[in-house]
Structure formats: C-alpha cells, structure tokens
C-alpha cells in the first residue's frame with residue numbers, strides 16, 4: 001500500500017461521513033440530530049486514526065523482514081543423471097510468495113536435470129560458487145526495496161565466471177523496471193554467460209514463468 005492509497009481511503013471515509021451527516025440533518029428527528037452527528041464525527045476520527053496507524057505499522061514493520069537473517073535450511077532437489085548443480089538463494093519475508101517463486105524455479109531446473117539446493121542468504125553460505133553451473137537469486141520488494149542480504153551475498157561471490165544466472169524479484173505494486181534492488185549488479189556478473197531477470201507477482205503463473213525462464217537459460221546447451 002502506498003501513501004496515495006491511504007490518502008484516497010481517508011478522503012472516502014470523510015466523504016461517507018459527510019453524506020451521513022447531511023442525511024441525518026435532512027431526515028432525522030430534530031432532537032436526535034446533534035447526538036447522531038457527534039457519533040458520526042467520533043466514528044470518522046476513529047476510522048482515520050486506525051487507518052493511519054495501521055498503515056504506519058504495515059509500512060514500517062513488514063519491510064524489516066528483508067533484513068532478517070534466517071538459519072541455514074537447505075532444500076535439495078536431486079536429479080537421477082545430473083547435468084550440473086544449481087543454487088537458489090532467496091529471502092523469505094512476510095508471506096510465501098517469494099518462497100513459492102524460488103520453489104518453482106528450483107523444480108524447473110531439476111526437471112532440466114540439475115541437482116538443486118535452495119537456501120536463504122546468510123553468513124553460513126560459502127562465497128565460492130565455482131561448483132554450480134546455475135545460480136538463482138530472489139528477493140521480495142517492499143516499498144521499492146529488496147533484501148540487502150541477497151545483494152550483499154551476490155556481491156561477495158567468487159567463481160562466477162561462465163555461470164548462468166537468474167535474478168528475480170516478487171511484488172505486486174511496481175513494475176520490474178522500478179525495482180532498483182539489482183542496480184549495479186551487472187558489474188559483478190560480467191563474466192556470466194546467460195543472465196535472466198524476471199519478476200513474479202500475485203498474478204503470475206509461477207510454473208509457466210519458471211519453465212519459460214529456465215528454457216531461455218538453457219537454450220544454448
């Protein structure tokens with residue numbers, strides 16, 4: 001939710017209250033008018049305080065999850081005849097949208113024959129990724145920002161030369177072009193062979209986007 005949305009909600013609450021007061025003054029019995037008008041004004045003030053404080057809590061508390069380091073929790077998707085290894089690193093935040101996107105990409109890579117490990121970013125991870133052929137990084141976007149944990153891990157990697165990389169964001173309110181989280185990351189990924197940048201939203205068919213992206217990633221194989 002953006003500040004503009006909150007302003008629109010508050011204007012709507014005020015408009016509804018104004019209409020209610022006008023109706024009361026036109027139709028209610030004389031002796032009830034004052035009492036009902038006071039009740040409406042108190043309700044109006046309460047609704048405004050609740051929407052402003054609720055929005056402040058949502059806007060400040062939820063994005064803190066972008067920077068919470070979780071414990072290592074590797075998930076393995078093994079292939080019977082592996083063509084290579086893939087590493088999927090994502091920051092989970094408030095709901096499961098980013099987790100589901102990461103899982104969809106992991107399953108698509110596994111279907112293509114990769115042994116896949118999925119984990120969170122953190123100091124428990126090795127910075128040497130030379131064992132992997134494919135690297136995937138993902139973060140949700142909150143208030144136009146992504147997870148510094150994912151980006152800092154990416155910036156410290158060694159052995160990136162020749163890798164195929166997928167960078168993804170998740171979110172529903174801004175287009176991918178407005179997500180600046182990976183700005184400047186190209187300098188760190190110069191030696192990679194194939195780089196795909198995608199965004200999952202609540203309207204995305206995760207499996208379709210994941211399969212399509214992995215297909216593009218592997219098309220030179």
Ligand SMILES: Cc1cc2nc3c(=O)[nH]c(=O)nc-3n(C[C@H](O)[C@H](O)[C@H](O)COP(=O)(O)O)c2cc1C
Pocket residue numbers: 001058059062063091092093094095096097098099140141142143144145170171172173174175
């Ligand atoms: C307070 C708040 C701010 C958000 N800001 C953005 C945003 O700037 N851009 C965007 O595309 N989505 C935004 N979203 C939507 C989230 O990015 C989306 O729900 C995200 O995919 C959730 O990931 P998670 O399930 O890993 O928490 C916002 C959601 C909330 C609650």
